Amino acid sequence: xxxxxxxxxxxxxxxxxxxxxxxxxxxxxxxxxxxxxxxxxxxxxxxxxxxxxxxxxxxxxxxxxxxxxxxxxxxxxxxxxxxxxxxxxxxxxxxxxxxxxxxxxxxxxxxxx
Numbered sequence: 001x002x003x004x005x006x007x008x009x010x011x012x013x014x015x016x017x018x019x020x021x022x023x024x025x026x027x028x029x030x031x032x033x034x035x036x037x038x039x040x041x042x043x044x045x046x047x048x049x050x051x052x053x054x055x056x057x058x059x060x061x062x063x064x065x066x067x068x069x070x071x072x073x074x075x076x077x078x079x080x081x082x083x084x085x086x087x088x089x090x091x092x093x094x095x096x097x098x099x100x101x102x103x104x105x106x107x108x109x110x111x112x113x
Contacts (some may be wrong), residue, residue: 001075002057004050011038012045012058022051035061 006022016037021027040046043062049056067074 002048004048004055005052007048007050009046009048011040019046020048021024 007020008018008022009020011017011019017025019030019038035041035044040061041078044061046059046061047056050057063073
């Protein structure tokens with residue numbers, strides 16, 4: 001639903017409880033647990049970060065009895081239309097003499113007359 005590639009999800013409670021980690025195997029034991037096992041209830045906030053895409057979401061968990069039959073959860077709100085990998089960072093020019101004209105410092109070792 002959120003188009004995340006490698007998410008890290010933690011409870012936004014100041015304790016830093018990690019529910020999902022992008023590090024393989026780190027939170028595998030959580031996969032079959034319920035949200036209530038982590039004391040996540042109506043009003044709990046989760047923070048989801050996807051470092052690879054420079055993408056962060058704050059998720060408010062709200063309990064509702066008004067969901068369709070056989071629907072476990074519903075995402076409500078504005079989701080980004082398109083999320084992709086970070087664009088490459090621009091490369092900086094190495095300018096040693098304050099000019100970008102390509103001039104290089106002298107490397108001669110002979111005596112000047």
